[in-house]
Amino acid sequence: MxxxxxxxxxxxxxxxxxxxxxxxxxxxxxxxxxxxxxxxxxxxxxxxxxxxxxxxxxxxxxxxxxxxxxxxxxxxxRLHPEKPPRYSRAVLETLAIIAYRQPVTRGDIEDIRGVVVASQIIKQLEDRGWIEAIGHRETPGRPALYATTKAFLDDLGLASLEQLPALDVGSEPPAFEALQGQLLDAPEEALADQPAAAEVPAESVAEPVADEAPVQPIPTQSLLGEDGTPPIPDPDPNDPPPQPQPESA
Known part of the structure; x- marks a missing residue:
């Protein structure tokens, strides 16, 4: 031939x-x-x-x-004028943290967002095929470690994580808004209607385990600046501040 x-x-x-x-x-x-x-x-x-x-x-x-x-x-x-529904702030913030700080546990995400990550949010992202559990952290309770999938990159039209929008501390738009814009530019069939996940009251946030190993960021990609300040927006005013639980005996 x-x-x-x-x-x-x-x-x-x-x-x-x-x-x-x-x-x-x-x-x-x-x-x-x-x-x-x-x-x-x-x-x-x-x-x-x-x-x-x-x-x-x-x-x-x-x-x-x-x-x-x-x-x-x-x-x-214009062939399909109905826009797909926008993902909730909680879902996009959670997705952005996983994308830029993977692999992360739910506890890591909660430490950054300041509120509990509802199981429905994680399930919504897993059902969409954008994140998956790739292992467990060897700490008490062996929490699942989450990372993004190839399907997530495909839906954004990217070949690798290095092509994600660059993050500068304090810059606009914040990470979750940048991802929201890219996801809305994806083909409509890739943005099936998903129910919004409700936040869990912050009073249920537990203190992080003292001997939990720190998460290593992807090279050149991080949600945290050198001063430890995340460049994602502050939580909604309706989100109550996290209240640490007393240590159990």
Whole structure:
């Protein structure tokens, strides 16, 4: 098969695929007769072929796909004028903390937000496929460690966590608003209606375990500045301040 025919096969497969295609899947189109480098060269050629058009070929966390260019989103939205519901402040703050500080436990998130993270919020993000438990911290109670998934990056149109919006302490917009904007720019089918999760009263916040190991931030990405101040917004005025519980005997 010559290069032009191979490129046409690859282009057709990418256009018809319902999900991003991995390099392994694309090689299977040619019964592995083409090496990984050859497939990458074809992808580079296709990327150049589609420059200046309304659709672009992009590399995401889980593979390659064709998608509409962001600057054309406002026109495409006219086909479906109903906007997907916005995610609640609590959900977006929780997602932002996990995205920039992963892996984290619920206790870590509660320490930053100042309120208890409702189980419904975690379940909503897990059901959406944006976060998952990747292990447990070896401390009393062995709390689950949460991290974002490839589906989260795919829905944001990103290939890696390093492409998340950069955070500067005290800068605007804060992390959760930046993510909200990107999530609303995702295809509507990726933003299915999700019920809002209610906050748990802050009186139930327990003191963090004294010997709990600190969470290491992703390189160059952190929700905390050097002074320990999180650049996410202060909690809602309706959120009561956290009240530590007395230590149990």
């Amino acid at each position: 010559n290069t032009q025919d191979a490129k046409r096969v690859l282009e057709t497969a990418l256009i018809c695929a319902s999900q991003p295609l991995t390099l392994r899947e694309m090689r299977s189109l040619f019964a592995d007769e083409l090496g990984a480098d050859s497939v990458r060269n074809l992808l580079d050629e296709l990327t150049r072929d589609w420059e200046g058009k309304g659709v672009e070929l992009v590399a995401l966390a889980s593979g390659w796909r064709f998608q509409s260019r962001p600057e054309l989103r406002e026109y495409l939205d």
